Amino acid sequence: MGSFKDIIGHEREIGILKSAVVSGRMSHAYIFYGPGGIGKKLVAHTFANALNCSSPEDGDLCGICTDCLAGFRANVLEVNPTVEVKKDVFEDDEENGLVRVHQVREVQSALRYRVERGKKVVIVNSADKFMPQAGNAFLKTLEEPPPDSIIILITSRPSALLPTILSRCAKLGFRALSNTAVASWLSQTKGLSENDAVLAGKLGDGSLAMSLRYCDEGLAEKRRTAAENLKNLALGNTLTALALAESLCKRDDLEDMLEFFKMLCRDRLAGLLGMGALAVNSNITEFSNYDAGQKDSAYRALLEAYALIEKTRFETTPPRFGNKLLALERLFLRLARNKAFA
Ligand SMILES: [Zn+2]
Known part of the structure; x- marks a missing residue:
């Protein structure tokens, strides 16, 4: 179970989220925006886990309590855009998919049940891909958020979100990683030669996911x-x-x-x-x-x-x-x- 300590970069954003875990004061909905492939999703999951860890340390999850070891699956819901592969059968596809109204309904019914402890966290990936009807249905959840729930919308194109959704969320902007940080991670973790790591770092232009694909x-x-x-x-x-x-x-x-x-x-x-x-x-x-x-x-x-x-x-x-x-x-x-x- 990764903690905030294992994440490359994003010190400012992680600091804000750790303070929220420590103080217990936070928004009921967030938008994490910034270039694709830089770790927004990882930060969102780690935040969700830290909120559900029974003995967090300085806002980070401990990694050893029963909640941490159980993996938080019950309290963390992830929504991905989907494509319909055959009638009424959907598969996750972040690139070509859309977030559909039946998925929003599933989130809404899951949020109806209160959690025993911690927070119920919904993470929506590529939140700019709501179908219009789904976006409107989701807006209702944002307007009347169930208690003990946190919604995190992740997007690399915040301008494509409905303004009514944008205005109801706290915004946290993530910046591209530095090319040198990515290059040094690639050479340490993937064993790339220095030249290849530097080139992959530049090609990714701050996106670790792009750099990895370049490899x-x-x-x-x-x-x-x-x-x-x-x-x-x-x-x-x-x-x-x-x-x-x-x-x-x-x-x-x-x-x-x-x-x-x-x-x-x-x-x-x-x-x-x-x-x-x-x-x-x-x-x-x-x-x-x-x-x-x-x-x-x-x-x-x-x-x-x-x-x-x-x-x-x-x-x-x-x-x-x-x-x-x-x-x-x-x-x-x-x-x-x-x-x-x-
Ligand atoms: Zn823990």
Whole structure:
């Protein structure tokens, strides 16, 4: 059973939560927001466990009492977005799923029973993915919270939550981890060489989960493909752009690819501004030599490209689920024309 001591970073947020455990004064609902993959869920579970430990030490769980050893399962409920795999059968899927009204009903009926001791804690992952009806039903629980219950909503996109939900929760913002902290954790825990750990740390950009995924061969390959795609686009024409849209729209890892496009775009901007050392992919980014006149338009083209890629990511991923092919065609036609990657 992990305690707060085992968590990398987030000292300020953990300090606030430990004080709440010590004083017993806390909000009935929290929003933990911040970039994905940095440990918000882990902090939420540890907070829930500390609230249910019978002899917490300085706001942290003791790890040895009967409650700690029993694992708190009875008092901690986790809700994940789900996809319907066949009629009325749902599976957790944080990336593509939605939080549905039947899940909210389950939470509501679980909260009706009072706990013998401690607190009943509901942790909702990807809380920006409530279906509208589910969000409205959940709002009722937030408006009249059952006694002895704490609700923790976790999200990397707080702006996608209903304002009525936002206004009823205490907000705790989590920041990205430092790349060096992630790199040193990776080299100690995963035995990565220093070079690989530093690169994985930079690629994760403060997200431990992303860095860990980078350690899989798959992600390194995707990054190379993304760089090649942009290069071909710069050399090609309208047909290249349309073909690229068609091939990318069939991939189930479109969001990763768009994140890589953004990262490569950011790297070129860093190079253009004379800060190539800040580029994440310095080993595969070609920095062009611009003369003074070209620099200005290249800068504008790259900024525009970045905004377009982000817009496409927003439109094609949940909760939007926009038409992928159309969105990608528009993106690549504009990128081919604006010459950001030429
Ligand atoms: Zn304990």
